[in-house]
Amino acid sequence: MIPAQPIDVRSLLRLEEGLVHSDVYRSPEIFDLEMERIFHDNWVYVGHESEIPNRGDFALRTIGRQSVIMNRDHRGQVNLFMNRCRHRANSVCQYDSGNAANFFCNYHGWTYKNSGELIGVPYADAYGDDFDKKSLPLVKPRMEMYRGFIWGNLGKSEGSLMDHLGIAGKRGIDMFCDASPEGEVIVRQGSTKVKIYANWKFQGGDGYHPAFTHRANFMAIRHQRKSGGMKNDMAPGTMEEGYLSRDLGNGHSCLDTRSAGQSYGVRLPDAQWARDYRASMVKAYGQERAEYLLKTGGNPHILLSPNLQLLQPDIRVIRPISATEFDITFYCAFLKGVPDELNQARVRDTEDRMGPAGSINPDDVDMFERNQFGLQQTVNPWKFMGRGIEREHPDNDEGTIENYRLEGSIVGHYSDEVTQRGQLRWWADRLTQA
Amino acid sequence: MVDKAEVEAFLFLEARLADENRYEEWGDLWTDDAIYWVPSNDYDYDPLHHVSIIYDDRNRIQDRIDRLKSGSAWAQQPQSRLCRVISNVEVEVKPDGDIEVRSKFTLGEIRRGRQATYFASQLHTLRQTNDGLRMASKKVMLINNDEPINNLSFLI
DSSP: OOOSSOOOGGGGEEGGGTEEETHHHHOHHHHHHHIIIIISSSEEEEEEGGGSOSTTEEEEEEETTEEEEEEEOTTSOEEEEESOOTTTOOOSOOSSEEEOSEEEOTTTOOEEETTSOEEEOTTGGGGOTTOOGGGOOOOOOEEEEETTEEEEEOSOOSOOHHHHHHHHHHHHHHHHHTTSTTSOEEOOSOEEEEEESSOTTOOOOOSSSHHHHTHHHHHTHHHHHHTTOOOOOOSOOOTTTTOEEEEEETTEEEEEOTTTTOOOSOOOOSSHHHHHHHHHHHHHHOHHHHHHHHHHTTOOOEEETTTEEEETTEEEEEEEEETTEEEEEEEEOEETTSOHHHHHHHHHHHHHHSSTTSSSHHHHHHHHHHHHHHTTOOSSOEEEOOTTTTTOEEEOOTTSOGGGOOTTEEEEETTSTHHHHHHHHHHHHHHHOO | OOOHHHHHHHHHHHHHHHHTTOHHHHHTTEEEEEEEEEESSSSOSOTTSSOEEEEEOHHHHHHHHHHHHTSOOGGGSSOOEEEEEEEEEEEEEOTTSOEEEEEEEEEEEEETTEEEEEEEEEEEEEEEETTEEEEEEEEEEETTTTSOBOOOOSOO
16 A cells, blocks of 8 residues: 555654654555565575575575575576566466476466576467567576675666675675685575564664573573583673674674674584684684684674674574564574584574574564564654664774774664664665655 | 373373473473474474474473573563363384374464464374383474474473
8 A cells, every 4th residue: 555645754763862653663554665665676685505506406585575586597507586477477486495497387387497488388379470488588686696695686776785785794794604614604404484473673683682581591591501502691791892783884783792702603612623623714714814703703793684684603584574574584504614513513503592492582572572562552652762872983893803894883882772773774765765 | 012091191291281381390201311302394304404493402401491480581471371182192112112102283372362373293202211101202393394483482
């Protein structure tokens, strides 16, 4: 539904006072505009190249409300196709993943090669002599890939993937991949999928909540230690100690504890395989860079708008369904060329925290749903997201080695709402641009 | 020989303790070497190299119980009200004496005004101990394990 009056998006944000109107998170008209301006006309993360290693492999994905096929064709090339027959628009792929030489429309028998060409049209003589199958391949939206991360863009707006990621977004991906001495991640270890009855913009990236939302994890600390699970020192230190939040521009953000040496990923034990891994990292990257990657766990803790999060060892993908419903898929990324013990620990780490029965995610889900419930109240529809607004300031991350420097950030304390304000500033720009 | 009625009585007891959120008593039903597995995406794979919804050893089962008992596991504040019906029980005694039990359940959950229904096959490995039957493993194969699922923060 397009409303008779255009929505005044700017009137819903009073960010200089830290105020955000509830309609940002609950209005169906706003959601329609987000689909049009963000998900259907901008770079959106689709999947990782390693998910489709062999010729013919495909995975079915969603960009906004639209189904796309990500595949590797018979020549080995990676493609994105709109999942739609050129004849009457039926979907041509029905499976979440698999291997296919052709995509076949079961309605009237039109057949496409896995490289997109239309190769079969039953009773084609009815279309006349000038009918050219070559003019009707599966439609390809724009696609770009960086270090195996495949992004699609259904719109016509100017700008490359690199323009969207920016230098900081690119370096976040670099840091995530460089935890492998070969610089590659492998994403085919399955996933858990979570349904959340709340607005998709509640993505986390919130450094204020852990000690409170995840209080039960402090209580369980004795057994966590015994079973070698994650450490639970979630209460942040000071900005001087390196507990930071960053607005990276273009809606990207980072909860940055890299210089504090605090990473939430897998910790290396005193074991031969861990020493082997360290040695291979030094060999691959040199002493200084390897030490940085090992200290930080190669964990950028970065949120790339609109739908990708890299929190070692998870790759999290957001899918909006409506103003009040979204889902998240949690993948575990394996590191190429590391001891099997490390990758096994990454599986257990992802699953211990995330997914529908993890120790962290369900309490986040409950907070998101309580948040959505509260937003229905209209007496005073403004929420207050002004934490740290006085102390946030531009920062070029000069203390970090150049390879992973998050230049051009706005920085605040870990617990400040810098990340949310950054997301909303970009969001408002996207929704209001001509 | 194992008495099928005894095996069924154990499954019903386990289901009742889970339904009534009696975490510690439910925890007492496991052996020390237990594996509690709720696969994701598929019903069978190598769980050391694939993410699961749950893949707990006995320590992690205890973590789960301690979290739920802490009073701060907000996704179970308030708790879910649960009712599961166990059926299609098939019992097989293995050469090593372990008892393999296949069954199915339907589970209704209601929490804070929202109702959900789950369907699953399950595979228990039971062992006869001095305290009676105990679970050496339990695998729950939800038919929707490749779909987005809202919180499974109760005992599944």
